[in-house]
Amino acid sequence: MNNETRLNVAVVGVNHKTAPVSVRERVSVRPEEQQALTSHLLKHAEEVMLLSTCNRTEVYFAGVMGDPLSAFEGAWGQPLRPYLYVHQGEAALEHLYRVSSGLDSLVLGETQIQGQVKRAWQDAHAQGSTGPLLNRAVQGALRTGKRVRSETGIADKAVSVSYAAVELARAILGDLSGKTALVVGAGETAELTLTHLRAAGVQNVTVVNRTMERAQQLAARFGGHACAYEALLEILPQADVVIASSAAPHYVLRPENVQRALAGREHPMFLIDISVPRIIDPACGAVEGAYLYNLDDLTRIVENNLAERAALVPRAEALVQDGVREYREWARMYASRELLKGVQDHYQALAREELARLGALGLDEAQRAALEAALARLSQRAAAPVLRAVKEGSLEAAFLEGDAQRVRR
Structure with missing residues (x-):
């Protein structure tokens, strides 16, 4: 072809x-x-x-x-x-x-x-x-x-802020199965992040919000429970992952709060502050055992990952071309099979018609068999030029392009 x-x-x-x-x-x-x-x-x-x-x-x-x-x-x-x-x-x-x-x-x-x-x-x-x-x-x-x-x-690297947060949490905490997430606020990005964390194995979810009704709605969606905003520092020690997505005129978590929450425990705490303005004091990142990331940190990770994905496009495009070539080869063989079958069926039908027409002559079995063999040979000889065209690809091209008139001729 x-x-x-x-x-x-x-x-x-x-x-x-x-x-x-x-x-x-x-x-x-x-x-x-x-x-x-x-x-x-x-x-x-x-x-x-x-x-x-x-x-x-x-x-x-x-x-x-x-x-x-x-x-x-x-x-x-x-x-x-x-x-x-x-x-x-x-x-x-x-x-x-x-x-x-x-x-x-x-x-x-x-x-x-x-x-x-x-x-x-x-x-x-x-x-x-x-x-x-x-x-x-x-x-x-x-x-x-x-x-x-x-x-x-x-598709390996995260290209959304919410999923980048999950990748970071897994890198710091390891397997997230059985971990506890504490959500401060109930913003859309916090909800998306919580969705990915739950898919990664986080089982226990606590939502703290100034509006209790919204906290209860989000907690119910993830099979967790809601707490009053005033209880934040009390429940903080139970959290492995803290997602902050709320509006506040001041920091709601300070280094001393995080330090007390980590006292007496061996495993670290992962904090994500996706609030604008931030509500977790940046100094919390200096507390031993605390890992704090904000929206800019996550955005940089996403941008780097997108750049890495873009660098892989030429290899991906080459695989696409491989797939298209495989299809074209299949299509060529499919066209050949369909055309060969059509040509053979056509001439065999002509032979049967002629045999039926000559049957009225009252031929005996031997004569009928000889005539049938002769018609078969003639049909094969008549079909030969068409079959050659199929093998050479000229009629095959007509078939693939949908040119029915060329095929019939």
């Missing part, structure tokens, strides 16, 4: 780079809408898969009939052309493989998209809207995504 041969696949979509959230939410796909959208899109292609996340809505086509951009706009019934991108042929495959690998994500290398692509394919497959071309493409993209993450480590 020559390099100019174009696979008859395409992708059309919007994402965080091409459209604001006000547009993305207009084309997001709710479960109850998926069947109707798929039915409409199948009028424009033989195979269809919908991928919808908070940052992208995409339609993958195989066996495209007509303009995929018009098909997308028609499905949603609104003009979207200024926000849409379209990739066709090999560029569409590269896009799918990059998406599955996290290379096209808002957060480079993120892992959630891998599962989202898999679920999108499973849903489409269950609806019967995918066939051999898209099935193989998505399976290859998922394999490539796994290779990218395992062979480059692009």
